[in-house]
Amino acid sequence: MGMLIxxxxxxxxxxxxxxxxxxxxxxxxxxxxxxxxxxxxxxxNIYPINPKQTEIAGLPCYSSLFEVENPIDLALICTPAETIxxxxxxxxxxGVKGAVVLAGGFSEAGEQGLKLENEMLAAARKxxxxxxxxxxxxxxxxxxxxxxxxxxxxxxGNIGILSQSxxxxxxxxxxxxxxxxxxxxxxVGVGNEADISFHEYLDYFKQDPQTDVLVAYVEGLKQGxxxxxxxxxxTLKKPIVLYKSGRTEKGQQAAKSHTGALxxxxxxxxxxxxxxxxxxxxxxxxxxxxxxALSLLNPPxxxxxxILADGGGHATIAADVLTDLGxxxxxxxxxxxxxxxxLLPLQATTVNPVDVAGATDSNPTRFIDCxxxxxxxxAVDGLLVVGLFGGYHLRFxxxxxxxxxxxxxxxxxxxxxxxKPIMLQSVYESCQTEALIKLRKQGIPTYSSIETAVKCYSxxxxxxxxxxxxxxxxxxxxxxxxxxxxxxxxxxxxEERLSLFEHEAKALLACHGVSIEPQLVASNIDELTSxxxxxxxxxxxxxxxxxNILHKSDAxxxxxxxxxxxxxxxxxxxxISNANNYDPKAVIEGVLMTPMAxxxxxxxxxxxxxxxxxxxxxxxxxxxxxxxxxxxxxxxLPLTQTDAAQMLNQIKAHAILNGARGEAPIDKQAxxxxxxxxxxxxxxxxxxxxxxxxxxxxxxxxxxxxxxRMILTT
Numbered sequence: 001m002g003m004l005i006x007x008x009x010x011x012x013x014x015x016x017x018x019x020x021x022x023x024x025x026x027x028x029x030x031x032x033x034x035x036x037x038x039x040x041x042x043x044x045n046i047y048p049i050n051p052k053q054t055e056i057a058g059l060p061c062y063s064s065l066f067e068v069e070n071p072i073d074l075a076l077i078c079t080p081a082e083t084i085x086x087x088x089x090x091x092x093x094x095g096v097k098g099a100v101v102l103a104g105g106f107s108e109a110g111e112q113g114l115k116l117e118n119e120m121l122a123a124a125r126k127x128x129x130x131x132x133x134x135x136x137x138x139x140x141x142x143x144x145x146x147x148x149x150x151x152x153x154x155x156x157g158n159i160g161i162l163s164q165s166x167x168x169x170x171x172x173x174x175x176x177x178x179x180x181x182x183x184x185x186x187x188v189g190v191g192n193e194a195d196i197s198f199h200e201y202l203d204y205f206k207q208d209p210q211t212d213v214l215v216a217y218v219e220g221l222k223q224g225x226x227x228x229x230x231x232x233x234x235t236l237k238k239p240i241v242l243y244k245s246g247r248t249e250k251g252q253q254a255a256k257s258h259t260g261a262l263x264x265x266x267x268x269x270x271x272x273x274x275x276x277x278x279x280x281x282x283x284x285x286x287x288x289x290x291x292x293a294l295s296l297l298n299p300p301x302x303x304x305x306x307i308l309a310d311g312g313g314h315a316t317i318a319a320d321v322l323t324d325l326g327x328x329x330x331x332x333x334x335x336x337x338x339x340x341x342x343l344l345p346l347q348a349t350t351v352n353p354v355d356v357a358g359a360t361d362s363n364p365t366r367f368i369d370c371x372x373x374x375x376x377x378x379a380v381d382g383l384l385v386v387g388l389f390g391g392y393h394l395r396f397x398x399x400x401x402x403x404x405x406x407x408x409x410x411x412x413x414x415x416x417x418x419x420k421p422i423m424l425q426s427v428y429e430s431c432q433t434e435a436l437i438k439l440r441k442q443g444i445p446t447y448s449s450i451e452t453a454v455k456c457y458s459x460x461x462x463x464x465x466x467x468x469x470x471x472x473x474x475x476x477x478x479x480x481x482x483x484x485x486x487x488x489x490x491x492x493x494x495e496e497r498l499s500l501f502e503h504e505a506k507a508l509l510a511c512h513g514v515s516i517e518p519q520l521v522a523s524n525i526d527e528l529t530s531x532x533x534x535x536x537x538x539x540x541x542x543x544x545x546x547x548n549i550l551h552k553s554d555a556x557x558x559x560x561x562x563x564x565x566x567x568x569x570x571x572x573x574x575x576i577s578n579a580n581n582y583d584p585k586a587v588i589e590g591v592l593m594t595p596m597a598x599x600x601x602x603x604x605x606x607x608x609x610x611x612x613x614x615x616x617x618x619x620x621x622x623x624x625x626x627x628x629x630x631x632x633x634x635x636x637l638p639l640t641q642t643d644a645a646q647m648l649n650q651i652k653a654h655a656i657l658n659g660a661r662g663e664a665p666i667d668k669q670a671x672x673x674x675x676x677x678x679x680x681x682x683x684x685x686x687x688x689x690x691x692x693x694x695x696x697x698x699x700x701x702x703x704x705x706x707x708x709r710m711i712l713t714t
Contacts, residue, residue, distance in 0.1 A: 386425040425449065518595065632651065639679035
């Protein structure tokens with residue numbers, strides 16, 4: 001019955017279903033599921049299982065699975081949690097391929113529930129049986145009329161749903177039903193993911209010919225790394241629209257670096273998901289409108305959009321929101337403007353945004369002439385129409401109804417002719433006039449809110465941008481064969497240290513091709529005379545070397561701009577004294593000396609093992625205020641050059657990198673190369689836990705790593 005051949009297809013496109021815990025009580029799921037399947041005319045076989053009944057809803061009822069002579073693809077288990085392990089054992093013996101476990105009371109309920117879940121899982125794996133749930137609302141496959149959730153009046157369509165909340169799924173389905181234009185393919189309530197995980201469902205939806213766009217509601221991920229890998233493969237074929245709720249503080253409590261303190265947040269989840277091509281929305285009421293836009297329209301070639309409005313107010317609002325979201329409003333060519341001037345009255349605005357100034361109030365078809373001129377302009381890759389269209393016959397005169405409907409059909413022809421996305425916002429969207437219905441049928445989404453329309457267009461443009469750079473999103477990891485690097489890490493472990501000394505961290509960076517200034521460690525004050533000569537009496541930075549003091553500035557164990565042997569000796573004594581006062585038990589190895597870095601733009605580059613997504617790089621403005629400003633961005637490793645370049649441009653203060661107030665722009669390519677080297681370094685050493693380069697001082701040519709911290713695991 002299913003068109004999809006996939007390991008999960010026997011479960012999500014079953015031809016036979018056993019309802020274990022079937023019932024004649026209409027209040028129970030074991031009754032509701034059977035009646036739903038029968039009411040929807042499910043074409044597969046339905047086998048009610050209940051030893052106390054002989055018939056349910058006109059179907060013969062079996063006392064056990066073993067009475068059923070035919071093979072069974074799927075079992076819907078409607079019995080209490082404590083019965084589930086033995087029920088799964090019976091399913092395995094019967095050769096059932098998969099089961100939906102509705103009951104709660106498993107790992108989400110505490111230690112005893114976790115034990116029960118493990119027993120259930122052991123029974124399933126013994127027979128190779130796959131589980132949806134437990135603690136799930138179920139699933140539906142609208143294209144085979146298999147509804148094991150009980151949602152009513154499900155419109156059939158091309159949008160799939162994955163959700164960790166049954167109520168959220170119900171909300172989406174209800175919204176889609178009332179919308180009247182959105183239909184669904186398959187929904188899965190993932191529940192506790194005891195067996196089948198999010199990333200496996202992504203792979204299923206990637207191959208499902210009935211699903212064009214996948215919607216996902218996520219609270220947390222057990223296997224975030226696998227999820228990202230599956231998402232990258234899926235988004236190359238079809239969009240994923242995701243709403244991420246909840247915030248995690250895992251990893252922050254024990255953080256030992258700036259990077260560790262800022263990671264493990266919602267921001268990490270959002271950004272690494274976007275890196276995988278996922279369209280992440282931050283407002284729940286944008287989920288379906290965004291999914292609809294992505295299902296109807298091809299992404300634009302660029303972020304250049306034109307606005308066609310029948311009023312200055314709507315045009316201004318749209319332009320403001322578009323600008324906030326980074327959508328370009330290009331200047332129309334002289335040819336386009338001249339054409340518009342022949343179509344519109346003198347008071348009309350023919351620059352972008354274009355305001356028809358009432359020209360369409362009595363002649364809605366004028367929209368088409370204007371839209372055609374604008375879409376023909378090579379500077380424009382998409383069109384947003386805002387205002388009253390679809391309701392002119394309501395606002396002015398019923399005689400305009402036919403003109404509006406003809407205009408709607410003509411908009412559809414323009415969509416085909418130019419292949420550029422067209423969206424429309426209308427004051428009359430809620431009226432569902434025939435003109436607006438015609439627009440939808442021809443693949444042009446319509447919205448009542450300007451903000452919603454603009455955000456949906458931005459999502460469409462962002463997805464197009466992701467697809468345009470996919471050839472650069474390959475794994476670019478470069479492994480460096482460095483015995484010296486291995487020895488540095490091994491030495492720290494042998495000395496039972498969970499961090500590298502700064503000079504060791506910089507030496508390890510140098511092993512991976514990073515440019516590092518000369519550095520020397522003085523273990524006693526007598527060495528400083530010769531060291532001063534080595535630095536030609538130039539100013540140096542002096543810092544304590546101690547495994548017990550990670551935040552050296554806090555301990556007063558950093559002295560800057562020190563020149564000459566005598567000044568070095570005084571600074572040395574002060575650093576040792578301050579370090580001893582800060583931590584009397586600290587083991588002090590000596591004092592590190594490096595040349596003073598010249599002023600520049602201070603940035604931070606760090607890596608941390610995120611509890612959900614594994615190794616993640618952070619970039620942002622650096623220095624002592626990094627945790628205050630929190631102007632940072634994240635990407636999952638391994639990093640590509642495209643990822644690194646996007647990070648530089650994504651921070652709020654990116655203008656500083658480009659040379660604000662007449663300053664020369666920093667050497668972005670050098671920073672990108674440094675970020676790539678740090679990515680490769682982190683992935684090469686299995687015990688590396690955190691890297692913190694703060695600050696890295698960026699210059700018009702090159703950079704200087706002023707401080708480096710590396711944390712290890714045992």
